[in-house]
Amino acid sequence: MNFLTSAWGWLTDPANWDGTGGIPNRLVEHLDYVARSMLIAGLIALPLGLLTGHTGRGGFAVTTVANAFRALPTLGVVIIVVLTVGLGLWPVLISLTVLAIPSILVNSYEGIRNVDADLKDAARGMGMTGWQVLLRVELPVAMPLILIGVRTAAIVTVSTATVAAIVGLGGFGRYIIDGLAVRAFDTEVAGGAILVVVLALLVGAVFIVLRRVLVPAGVRNQS
C-alpha cells in the first residue's frame, strides 16, 4: 500500500500545482469536459425523459436507446470521431455525452412514470393542464429519482473524462497517461487516479446538497 504515500508525496509537491500541467489547471480542464457533456446530455435526455414519462408512450424506445448508448464502447467512439472530425474537443464531448445520457434518460422517464396515478388524477381534477401536471406535480415528485440519475451520470462522466488525455487533451487523465509514459506508476499515475476519485466523490456530494434544494420538503421526507 505504500503507493499511497508516494502518491501523497506527489500530490503535495508544490511543483505539481504550478502552470499548465498543474493540478488547478487540469482540474479546470477536467471540469470543463464534464460540465459541457453533462449540459448537452441533460438538454437532450431530460426533456425526452420527462415527455415520454408524462405521455406514457415511447417507454420501449427509451430503454432501447439507453441500452444502445450504454453498449457503445467509449474508446471506439472517441477514435471514430477523431478520425472523422480530427482532434479537438468533439471526440471527447460526444463520447462523454453518449455515456451520460442513458442514466438521465431512464431515470427521468421512470421517475415520471412512477408518480402515483392518484396524484395525477387529483391534479387534473383540480383543473391543471397537462403541462401544469408535469411541471408542478410529476416533476417535483420524480425529482429524487431524476437526481439519482443525473448524479450517476456525473460520476461516470468525471471518471471517464480521463479519456480526453488519450487524444492529447488535458484534465486529470493527463497524469495517468503521462505517468504511464515515464513509468511513474507510484507517483503520477496513482496521484492522477486519486484526484479523479476525489473529484467524483465531491461531485456526488454536491448532489446531496442539490437534493435539499431541488426536492420539495414534502417529497423529501417521504422517500
Add this chain to the structure above:
Amino acid sequence: MTRFIRVAVVGVASLLFLAACGGDDESPTAGATSASPSITNVTVGSANFPESELLAEIYAGALEAKGVTVERQLGIGAREVTYGQLQSGDLTIMPEYNGALLQYLDQNATASTTDETNTALKAALPPELEILDSAAAEDKDSLTVTQETASQNSLTTIEDLAKVSKDMTIGGPPEMKQRREQQFKDVYGLEFKEWKALDVGGPLTVTALKDGDVQVGNLFTTDPAIVANNFVVLDDPQSVFGSQNVTPLVYKAGVDQNIRDTLNAVSAKLDTATLSQLLAKVVTDHEDADQVAQDWLSSAGLA
C-alpha cells in the same frame, strides 16, 4: 420443483457456455530448454504498433521457414511487460531498437553510433538476454515539419529550426519534454514555446502536424505518413536521436545457433528503404502484416 429444475438448467447451461468459451490466460511457454540439440518452439512478441508487429511477423516467417514452430504474442502495450516476459523466458524474441532499448536500460546513456550503442547494450543487458546482429534499417525519432513550414523558413536541418523555433509548438510523446528539453537546448540551442503531449509518433501527432496544431512533430522516420503528407524530416547532424537499428532481443536459453543465424540473415537484408516500403503496405494499403512479411521473405530468398 419444476422451477428449481429450470433454474438449475439455466445455471448449468450458462456455466457450461462460459467454460466452453474458455480463456487464453495461460502465458505461452518458453522455447525448449532441454538438452535437445535444436530448438523447435519459440515465442515472438511485438509492441503495440504496426511496425513492431510487422517485424515480428518477419522474424516469425523466417523461423517458420526453417522449421521452427512460432507462437506469436503481438501488440503488447508496454516495454516493461515485454522486457519482463523476455527475462522470464515467456517471450523468446522481440524486435527492438538498439537506441531505445539502451535508453530504457540506462537513462544516462550517451552512445550515438550503431557500434557504440550495441557495445553499451551488451554491457547493460542481464546475462539471460542478448542482442543479435543489428539491421541497417533504422526507425528513429525525428523532428518533422510540413512542407510549408520548411519552405517558409528554409528548413533542412535542426540547426535551421533552432533559429525560428521559439514561437513554435512541438508535439510528441508525453515523456518527450522531460527527456529532450534540456538536450535540445544544449546540443542545438533549440527551444519551443509549447510542448504538446500527443502520442508516440502516432496518428495524433500526424494529425496535429497536418492541422497546424503543432508546427514540429516527433515522428518516426519510417512512418508512411511522412511521404503521404509531404512532410520534411529535418536532418540531425549532431545525432541527438542516436541510432535506432532494428535489433532482435532474445532470451539466450530459448534460442540456438540455427535461430540466431536465421535472424541474422534477416537483419542482413533489412534496410531502411525496405522497411519503409513494407510498412507502407500495412499502414497505407491495409494489407495484413503476416502476408507482407511472407511476400518479402520469399522475394529476399529468406523463406
Add this chain to the structure above:
Amino acid sequence: MDWQWAADHVDDFAEATRSHLYLALMPVLYGLLISMPLGLLCVRFPKLYPPVFAGANVIYALPGLALIVLLLDITGFSNWTIIIPLTLYTLVVLVPNIVDGLRSVPDPVRQAATAMGFGELRRLIQVELPISIPYVMAGLRVATVSSISLVSIGVLIGDDFGGLGVFFIDGFQQDFMTPLIIGVVLSVALALLADALLVLVQRLLTPWSRTRRDRPAAQLERVGAA
C-alpha cells in the same frame, strides 16, 4: 467501408469476439458470485451496507485506465488485469440491486413462509431470492452491457486483452475506418444480444410475473437511494 477487407478478416473478428465475450462475461460472473453473499450480509447486518455501498462507489469512480495500469504491477500481463477491474465495476450495480431485491420481499410473505415451517435457508432460496429476481436481473443487465462496452480499454495493455478493441487501435493507427466501425458495431450488437438473452432468462425464471411492465430499470440507478 472496405467490404473486401471485412470479408477477408471474418476469422479475426470471430476470434476477437470470442475473447471479448470471455473478458466481459467472466467479470459479471465473478461479480455475481461476490455480490450475492455480500448483498445477503448487508441485508442481514444493515450497518454493513453504507460502508460497502460507499466502497463500491469509490471503486466505480476510479478511471478504468488507472486501475488497469496500477494492476499491471501486481497481476502482470494476464487476463486478470482486465477481469479484476471489470469485476469491481459490476459490484456497484449488483450489490445495491441484490440488497434492494431482498428488501423488497414484503414482510407478510416472509412471515407466511416462516409460518409454513420454512427454515431460514429454505425461505431464502425458495421465497426471497425468486422474488428478488427482477431486481437482480435488472442489475445483471446493466452490469453485462457496461462490461461488454468497457472491455475494449484493455487493448491499451496489449492486443490480446481488449477483445474487439484491437480493431479500434488498428483502425486508428492505419487511419482505416473499416475495422473501427465493424468493431464498434459488433461490440454494440454483443451487448444488445446479451441484454436480450438476459431478458429471456428472466422470463424463464419468473413465469409468474408476466406483468405489463418489466421491473423498472431505474431501480438499478438507485445508486444513491440507500
